[in-house]
Amino acid sequence: MPVIVAFNLAQLGITGYALWRGGGPERAVAALLLAASLATIATPTIDRVSYFTVFYAVMWIDLALFLGLAAVAAFADRFWPMWLAALQLVALGAHGVRAIDPTLWAAAYWLVTTKIAYPMLLLLFAGTWRHRRRLAAGLPEWSWSRGGRGDEGVYPS
Template sequence: MRTSIFLLLLAISCVYAISRGGAPERWVAAIIIGMGALDPLVHVVTPLEYAKVDPGHLFIDLAGWLGFLCVALRANRFWPLWVAALQTIALVAHMAKLLDVTIQPKAYMIMQIASSYPLLVVLMIGTFCHRKRLKTIGTERSWRNS
């Protein structure tokens, strides 16, 4: 049930961002879709377990974080910083597990997964705010000049 709700939220937020958002919204949606597409491939190579550090998800989370950070540093919006910060939580989970293997597997799992839901909500809010600014102002730059 949790997976179905997450996939529905992922689909709604990414379709909304790609169809109605500006370039930063579309880039963040593309990164999220890429992360989601890599997830099943990771499970082919490594089993899903939280008793030790999951190298596949560590790679996906690190790549996603770098992508979100690049968008956040270039976008003419504030919300991509929130997305990068939320993705940082998943990276902190991996680092915490690396430093202390006695962390309960359930806590490691929650730290990895929990920030994904608000990340999608922030993408929808960012896209909504972009649409609102377009109606009010008429145009909006996607990227900063410097």
């Protein structure tokens, strides 16, 4: 239980930092991660998830998160959202492998579907930090590669 509390605090801190100091892609990813986390917490569970079967409710949440991250990766003027979408696809693939092969080691399924969130948070933190660093250096910083540029794309004074 302390690990879950520590992860939730880290997630709140990093997503809060991205929402407060990030550009458009950082804020979008932070909102997606928070929404997926809240949806997962709200998912009804019977006793505990054993990881001996596919937890379909979480699989659908992971699919929605992947689609959102893929959309951000497609339109963001950053490279790191592609890595987030790829990591989420790995987690989504673990659900599929578990559904196809029930002999998959339960610990492997647990490891891939739960622990992949740590590098995802680190990528969001690094992306937000680099965004702030580029702005502080006076470099132009656009959020989106297509369409509106939002509040960025100007040289900060």
